[in-house]
Amino acid sequence: MRSAQLTIDPAFSIGPADRRLFGSFVEHMGRCVYGGIYEPGHPNADSRGLRRDVLELTRELGVSVVRYPGGNFVSGYRWEDGVGPVGDRPRRLDLAWKTIETNAFGLDEFMTWAAEAGVEPMMAVNLGTRGVQEALDLLEYANHPGGTALSDLRRKHGAEDPYGVRLWCLGNEMDGPWQVGHKTADEYGRLAAEAARAMKMIDPSISLVACGSSNRRMPTFAAWEATVLEHTYEHVDYISAHTYYDPSDGDQASILASAVDMDNFITEVVATADHVAARQRHKRKLKISFDEWNVWYESRLQADLDRRGWVEAPALIEDDFTAVDAVVVGDLLITLLRHADRVGVAAQAQLANVIAPIRTRNGGPAWRQSIFHPFALTARYARGTVLRTEPVSPRYETKKYGDVPVLDTVAVHDEETGELTVFAVNRDQTDLPLDIDLRGLPSMSGLSFQSIAAGSDPSATNTEAEPDRVTPREMPTPTPDGGRCTVRLPAVSWNVLRFGPTSA
Ligand code: AHR
Numbered sequence: 001m002r003s004a005q006l007t008i009d010p011a012f013s014i015g016p017a018d019r020r021l022f023g024s025f026v027e028h029m030g031r032c033v034y035g036g037i038y039e040p041g042h043p044n045a046d047s048r049g050l051r052r053d054v055l056e057l058t059r060e061l062g063v064s065v066v067r068y069p070g071g072n073f074v075s076g077y078r079w080e081d082g083v084g085p086v087g088d089r090p091r092r093l094d095l096a097w098k099t100i101e102t103n104a105f106g107l108d109e110f111m112t113w114a115a116e117a118g119v120e121p122m123m124a125v126n127l128g129t130r131g132v133q134e135a136l137d138l139l140e141y142a143n144h145p146g147g148t149a150l151s152d153l154r155r156k157h158g159a160e161d162p163y164g165v166r167l168w169c170l171g172n173e174m175d176g177p178w179q180v181g182h183k184t185a186d187e188y189g190r191l192a193a194e195a196a197r198a199m200k201m202i203d204p205s206i207s208l209v210a211c212g213s214s215n216r217r218m219p220t221f222a223a224w225e226a227t228v229l230e231h232t233y234e235h236v237d238y239i240s241a242h243t244y245y246d247p248s249d250g251d252q253a254s255i256l257a258s259a260v261d262m263d264n265f266i267t268e269v270v271a272t273a274d275h276v277a278a279r280q281r282h283k284r285k286l287k288i289s290f291d292e293w294n295v296w297y298e299s300r301l302q303a304d305l306d307r308r309g310w311v312e313a314p315a316l317i318e319d320d321f322t323a324v325d326a327v328v329v330g331d332l333l334i335t336l337l338r339h340a341d342r343v344g345v346a347a348q349a350q351l352a353n354v355i356a357p358i359r360t361r362n363g364g365p366a367w368r369q370s371i372f373h374p375f376a377l378t379a380r381y382a383r384g385t386v387l388r389t390e391p392v393s394p395r396y397e398t399k400k401y402g403d404v405p406v407l408d409t410v411a412v413h414d415e416e417t418g419e420l421t422v423f424a425v426n427r428d429q430t431d432l433p434l435d436i437d438l439r440g441l442p443s444m445s446g447l448s449f450q451s452i453a454a455g456s457d458p459s460a461t462n463t464e465a466e467p468d469r470v471t472p473r474e475m476p477t478p479t480p481d482g483g484r485c486t487v488r489l490p491a492v493s494w495n496v497l498r499f500g501p502t503s504a
Contacts, residue, residue: 002394003433004407008422009440012388015341017412019064020167022379023122023347025292026110027071029097029354030316035362036352037113038105042363049105050113053366057358058117058351061372062379065120065167067291067347068110072096074172075128075180079138082106083157095180098305100312107142108154111163121163122291122347127171127191128181135195136202139168143203167207167345169291170195170232173214173242175224185224189231196235207237209289209345215243216265222272229276229286238289238344241269244296244355245328252324252458254400255295256427256492259331259408261401262293266339287344293332294348295325295371296355319355320461321371323454323470323492330374330452330494331425334410337378340386348375361464369462370470373452374494377472381421381496384414389422396428406432407489418501420444426489429455438483438499446478446485447498455491472496 026032037058040049069077073096081090081103089103114121123142125135137150142163144151151162173179174188183191188211196208210232213221225239243265245258266288273286297319304316321329329348336346352358357372393407406428412421420441426432438444450472454460460469478485478497489495 034313185227
């Protein structure tokens with residue numbers, strides 16, 4: 001039987017495990033807002049229409065930051081439509097998703113929801129159909145204390161204190177020809193730079209995200225980043241990256257190696273940003289905001305859009321995620337952590353119903369999809385300093401990514417508690433014995449070992465009728481001796497192994 005080895009040493013540190021890596025995304029798309037986080041009249045909704053069951057699951061998921069209101073939606077959005085008395089708000093055509101937007105939910109409702117959920121808001125401004133002035137207006141409404149037309153309007157609407165939103169996205173996927181108001185890299189770069197400069201005049205404490213490519217397969221990828229950053233580097237704090245992995249073709253070997261692609265994507269964006277920094281003589285290293293990532297059965301989207309005319313909050317891309325998808329999501333989280341020195345923010349897309357860890361039925365229950373579990377466990381245990389692990393692993397061949405290792409790992413060391421957590425994926429179709437050498441941490445005991453294994457039932461999903469088919473299983477706790485132990489990672493599995501200092 002094949003086996004693998006892993007050496008972990010607290011001296012090999014990458015950087016702090018930033019809480020902002022555990023972000024999510026709420027877009028006005030499908031039933032993410034309407035019927036997801038917000039459903040007035042639902043038996044579980046509060047007096048403001050916020051679904052308490054979804055709020056509870058959001059807290060359990062461990063989400064830190066939530067991007068809003070889009071996504072493609074933001075590129076045609078007028079934020080002013082979503083504030084003030086609900087009865088006065090206009091109904092609009094949303095061109096991104098061919099939907100009627102009622103505007104019953106808007107900025108103030110989102111801020112109330114974010115406070116209840118205990119998450120940091122991350123706002124996006126519309127640089128598709130709008131420009132610098134509208135971005136400034138939104139920032140003044142949200143962050144200026146008072147005494148001006150727009151800050152006083154916010155106070156009149158019931159929010160006396162400014163919202164103090166720290167993270168702002170300068171548009172969304174502006175490289176994509178599907179985007180309303182799509183631009184060339186030079187057009188977008190100029191606009192983003194001017195919006196950024198002016199926004200920081202209103203509030204210098206904000207951090208700004210320039211749009212990178214919509215994915216690594218875009219024909220303009222890397223050239224787009226280079227041009228946009230030539231214009232914006234000195235004004236922004238992050239460049240965005242987005243990626244989705246589509247399992248529709250049934251090529252399990254490749255989908256399990258999706259993290260290899262994400263890893264290369266991050267390395268290439270970092271190299272491009274560093275190239276611009278070198279040309280422009282910047283000392284400050286730019287970070288990535290990986291503000292859309294997930295598994296997505298993307299080939300089904302067109303059917304969803306073709307099926308209907310203009311309607312309110314239709315069910316859109318409500319993918320049922322499998323046990324294999326959970327392993328892939330866990331591996332993507334491993335990759336984000338491994339790049340904690342250069343990825344400062346990340347947001348899984350999306351939070352509720354739309355390719356989401358949380359599913360709901362209108363008027364009915366809410367439940368955890370398979371992908372909920374690796375996210376929740378990683379957000380709970382990845383605390384402290386991310387450590388570089390040194391795996392020695394067997395390899396296998398994939399159609400999409402060539403020869404890849406079967407084992408993928410990262411470790412996080414919490415200096416305060418002394419605890420060490422190892423996240424490990426076995427992409428192999430058979431169990432993988434793994435020898436772990438906790439070098440520099442010789443007196444550790446095993447605390448727990450949890451596993452999501454997809455080997456025996458790869459297509460298992462969690463449904464309303466069977467919400468707990470895919471959940472983490474307890475495995476035999478490892479027992480290190482002199483800092484060494486061997487564990488058995490089940491076939492096709494995502495695993496979390498926890499160790500703590502042995503008490504004297
Ligand atoms: O998350 C769904 C969509 O995917 C977003 O609106 C867009 O930014 C991306 O293409």
